[in-house]
Amino acid sequence: MAAGLAERVIAGMAMFKHVSRPHLAELARHTGMTRLKRGDFACRRGQSSSCFYGVANGQVKLVLRSDSGEEKVLRVAEPGETFCEALVFRTRPNPIDAVALCETLLLTFPASAIHALLDRDANFARAMLACLSERMQDLVDGIEANALLSARQRIASYLLALAAAGRSSRVRLPVTKTLIASQLGVTKETLSRLLREFVNKGLIAIDKRDILLHDRALLAAVAGTTAAPSLSDTPASESSSV
Amino acid sequence: MAAGLAERVIAGMAMFKHVSRPHLAELARHTGMTRLKRGDFACRRGQSSSCFYGVANGQVKLVLRSDSGEEKVLRVAEPGETFCEALVFRTRPNPIDAVALCETLLLTFPASAIHALLDRDANFARAMLACLSERMQDLVDGIEANALLSARQRIASYLLALAAAGRSSRVRLPVTKTLIASQLGVTKETLSRLLREFVNKGLIAIDKRDILLHDRALLAAVAGTTAAPSLSDTPASESSSV
């Protein structure tokens, strides 16, 4: 039954999309399942495991930590996503910490099972290469945002990206603002201030984790690299101060 | 003869290390060769090519560009290295510009030839996955340095990394200081000033592109995340001002 669950989850992952039923079943037999509580580590920096991981349900934050305790969030793995694939193909020790954000069910794919599957199915190799390539492009996108955009622009872009995923103009932040701030490379204070600024300009409305994008075009102008021309201080309504 | 050159270059690349002679020859037959002059583009952002590239000789800088003309160097591809592998496995348009830094001989691997090789040789798939994984870990290292270290620490780390590659304490900067600055995420002015500071502290000596690391241990202390304890202002020699 547990194996059945694993197989169903695995079948839904992009990387295993085109793998045949029998091969899936075989992989599932070698897949480990772990239940994590909030704050538990899926894996730690420095350890040289040779598995990678998948999230069945829950959320796992992937973070870089400095000696002095600061942390930088690389991304948050959601259900159906995998992480630490590189561990299977490289011997270098794991560079990141993976920490459960809530009760999480984790799948563990041992290197041996993955290598066996690579031998049997060239299309799986292709899918895996595609996944790593996508992950890489996401990293590059992040580097680009951090190097070339201001904090204000990064935050506006982030909101637009969230809205692009869903069709609507209402977006829900997937994690706490503190985590999002770290992901965007700003402090939580700066994120808070800039979101407030967007609200004051009438670009968005905030209700806890739900954000309503009032004016996507203007938000896109803020996000654009070319500094928005005439956006200095246009309050949403003149009467708001009364 | 040109094909012979291509085959020899290809054979030296990490990704093709374990590919058999006949398969190599077959790949070489489908590999394009281009001669680039300084400033020529190997590929441009936004174009959706489905090849990837290898450097036979010369240097190619891989850069992100903003609308306003600033640029961030991701890395510089040296002879024997490949770039833009993701283009073969993803449909998303190319996110970077690749520009020759000098006279450069470029190999072009078409997606079709790579996919054919993937079908024939599972070990090639593994090698390719290993290459992408390594590239990804390098990106993560860069993100970590930028997010968690100060400019001073990044520069010190960079010098130590150069020294670790070669065995000696004399290192030669692989490209101009301006490019290195961009790679490290600082302006050329800041790089210049901090290198000067290292010289004044007696940590290094600079002769154009050659740098001599006088005191690696101290340099490592500067690079360490925990701010170096008692390094405020220790000039190399008191008499240097005379």
Added chain:
DNA sequence: GCGTTTGATTGATCTGTCTCAAGAACGCAG
């Protein structure tokens, strides 16, 4: 030789973002 280009240095100043500090708002366990 001598302009021109590319790269490096150095100083003076400015500013975006962080840091520190204090509250406020919320959720949850008892």
Added chain:
DNA sequence: CTGCGTTCTTGAGACAGATCAATCAAACGC
């Protein structure tokens, strides 16, 4: 309801690094 931990907000001030501007030095073509 009450207390407590977590997250978020807001302000005042500080600072690392950017920007602007001026030189300087080497390399290159003619």
